[in-house]
Amino acid sequence: xxxxxxxxxxxxxxxxxxxxxxxxxxxxxxxxxxxxxxxxxxxxxxxxxxxxxxxxxxxxxxxxxxxxxxxxxxxxxxxxxxxxxxxxxxxxxxxxxxxxxxxxxxxxxxxxxx
Amino acid sequence: xxxxxxxxxxxxxxxxxxxxxxxxxxxxxxxxxxxxxxxxxxxxxxxxxxxxxxxxxxxxxxxxxxxxxxxxxxxxxxxxxxxxxxxxxxxxxxxxxxxxxxxxxxxxxxxxxxxxxx
Numbered sequence: 001x002x003x004x005x006x007x008x009x010x011x012x013x014x015x016x017x018x019x020x021x022x023x024x025x026x027x028x029x030x031x032x033x034x035x036x037x038x039x040x041x042x043x044x045x046x047x048x049x050x051x052x053x054x055x056x057x058x059x060x061x062x063x064x065x066x067x068x069x070x071x072x073x074x075x076x077x078x079x080x081x082x083x084x085x086x087x088x089x090x091x092x093x094x095x096x097x098x099x100x101x102x103x104x105x106x107x108x109x110x111x112x113x114x
Numbered sequence: 115x116x117x118x119x120x121x122x123x124x125x126x127x128x129x130x131x132x133x134x135x136x137x138x139x140x141x142x143x144x145x146x147x148x149x150x151x152x153x154x155x156x157x158x159x160x161x162x163x164x165x166x167x168x169x170x171x172x173x174x175x176x177x178x179x180x181x182x183x184x185x186x187x188x189x190x191x192x193x194x195x196x197x198x199x200x201x202x203x204x205x206x207x208x209x210x211x212x213x214x215x216x217x218x219x220x221x222x223x224x225x226x227x228x229x230x231x232x
Contacts, residue, residue: 034220036223041225041226042225042226043118043205043207043223043224043225043226044157044205044221044223045223046220046221046222049220089156089157101147101159101162101170102147102159102221103159104149104156104157104158104159105156106155106156107156107157
């Protein structure tokens with residue numbers, strides 16, 4: 001049962017354009033969401049996060065939008081650069097229970113073409 | 115370098131042998147997570163440990179896999195009698211906080227250990 005879904009395995013964008021990566025979730029108890037970026041042969045690195053009490057968080061070229069009613073969040077990268085080419089993982093934390101572990105999506109591979 | 119250190123980076127084993135993967139968390143971090151990434155798949159949670167305690171091992175296969183995080187020294191992920199299906203990248207992550215406290219679930223990852231079973 002995939003509670004965090006990234007339905008697009010891959011995305012290709014032209015340099016300078018906006019990249020939009022989507023993530024859907026099923027568990028209404030999730031209260032914190034994170035995006036991680038992963039280059040080949042490296043571990044994931046934290047990119048940006050958002051609390052469920054907010055609907056937008058911005059950090060430089062990266063903006064995350066959260067639509068709680070739709071159980072949907074998206075990561076916008078604008079403008080996209082070739083160095084942004086990587087796999088992007090969406091992850092969520094539930095506020096239920098004592099064990100608040102991250103639940104991960106399967107990732108979206110972004111290719112930014114020069 | 116104060117990052118999460120994993121070793122070995124690459125490990126080759128024959129079927130039936132044992133694999134031991136080590137993870138030294140960032141300084142001051144007492145929460146350690148192990149993840150596995152199979153080819154063409156996303157990250158799969160395996161186990162969450164604090165010093166000397168296994169908190170959640172719901173992602174660990176029931177047999178052949180074990181993990182520990184002793185009071186002194188690195189965390190160890192041990193795979194006994196490896197099979198070809200164990201070939202994967204194993205990532206360790208650490209955090210200074212219990213997940214979800216301080217308004218962050220951020221984990222700091224190591225570069226991974228790539229296990230190849232021949």
